[in-house]
Amino acid sequence: MTTEPEHTTPAPDLTIPLSAADAQALGDDGDQLAMRLGAVLHGLAQMRAGGASTDDLAHTILMSTGLTKRLEGIRDAAVRQHAAQGGSYGALANAMGVTRATAQSRRDTLLKKDPSEMEKWATDGD
Template identity: 50%
Template sequence: MSTDPASDNHRQEQLLVPLAAEDVAALGSDGEQLAALFATALHGLALLRTGPVSAAELAVAIEGATGLLERLEAVRDASLRQPAAKDISHADLAKAMHLESRATAQSRRRTLLRNPVSDLERWATGTAG
């Protein structure tokens, strides 16, 4: 990622996430929401690396990281539910999920498919009502 100054007035730097225009259009305000959560998580990481952190700062970092993780998990789970995901071998699925065992990948997929689609999975697919 490259960095460019966001504003000379505030002396902040901005991380740029390269996305195609079509992706930005498809994401709409959800992309901005994810970017804000990601920024909060990165700020928390920076705080952890640079010195003493207050309980309030930690709470904000935890909340941002948790919100981001929940949405990322929903993207993964919604992807696993897609019809094309049936064509992914358990070995390839284990590799994609960073698991050592294809049996674990198979078990996780089965468990997911037994559960109803979550609200955040509907959010991930753009079908939340």
């Protein structure tokens, strides 16, 4: 029996391809999103390996909920800006993977509301 570690090379880093300008524009928000994504992926790996405790699962839920809220804010801001720039319902439907009628309904519903806090965060970083 050996006491050698199973893996002798360090785990590879997950690389998120961003330009320097994109990384600078995102600032700390990019680091926060990457941290949340890393935590969610770790939780997914734990679940697949069958070794997730209830505390692990709660942390995965917390991180995925925060990530989901931010992603929804980014999506809603993009939909709002797409509409403001004259983007078509057809193009929106293709981007969303839904019918044109569904895209129209979703966009029209969004535009009737004020931007959410996460949508504001997505556009101003605050």
